[in-house]
Amino acid sequence: QGVLPxxxxxxxxxxxxxxxxxxLAAGMVGVAYAIFAIPSGYVAHKKGRKKTIRASLAVISCLTLLLFFHDPLTAGMSATTRLYSxxxxxxxxxxxxxxxVTNSFPMLWQMASWGTIGIYTGLYYTASQGAAILAPVLTGAIIDIAGxxxxxxxCTLCMATAFLVMGRVKAGEADAKTA
Structure with missing residues (x-):
């Protein structure tokens, strides 16, 4: 939410x-999102939602750390190589x-009871929209301070924190009757 803007x-x-x-850089995220939304659900079905989400958060942490170093690491390369990388x-x-994203919402619904599903959905969207509002402000300030x-x-720190928080989640996998 904070990087893409x-x-x-x-x-x-x-x-x-x-x-x-x-x-086009943000478009690359959107294209990947469209192509891999359904396959990511299949992976989570086979490996488990929590494992899939945590593995994804770990990889994202590494990718955003790589992006932190991208400019100095590619400074001697051609403009085209820098852009394509x-x-x-x-x-x-x-x-x-x-x-x-694809696996978080079903995990949340799996944790809710029939009577609390609306509350859980509301909490999910409140957190999601809160991040969408707050993150660009925070990242804008970071740009002003650190470039x-x-x-x-x-983003690396946020994803690493999410990885740790997700490690404490104890429910949300599909049970035998819904799998």
Whole structure:
């Protein structure tokens, strides 16, 4: 929620893309999301939702840490190589992010009873929309203080925290009658 709003500006200011090309980095996330939404559900069905989500959060943490170092690591490369490598990491980010999002909501519903499903859904969307409102403000402040690279480090910390929190979740897997 905090990184994607600034990816276009990052592409313009750091990767020196054209205005027309700048949006493609965020588009890579969307394309991966569309392609891998259903397969991520199948993976979670086979491996378990919690394992799938935690593995995805771990990979996202590594990818965003890689993005933190992307600019200095690729500084000597051609502009095209820098851009394509950035797009590749963003595409991979999308694959693993959809695995988190696609499997979180069913996990939440599995934890709720028939009578509390609306409350759980409301809590899910309140947290999700709260993040959508707050994250760009926080990442904007991080950009002002530490530059664009700081948002990737912030994202790494958030995903690592989510990984730890998800480790404490004890329910939410499909049971035998719903699997």
């Amino acid at each position: 600034f990816i276009g500006k990052y592409s313009l200011d750091i990767l020196k893309t054209s205005a027309g090309t700048a949006a 950035f797009w590749l990491v963003m595409f991979l980010f999308g694959i693993f992010w959809v695995s988190v 664009y690279r700081g948002i990737f480090l912030f």
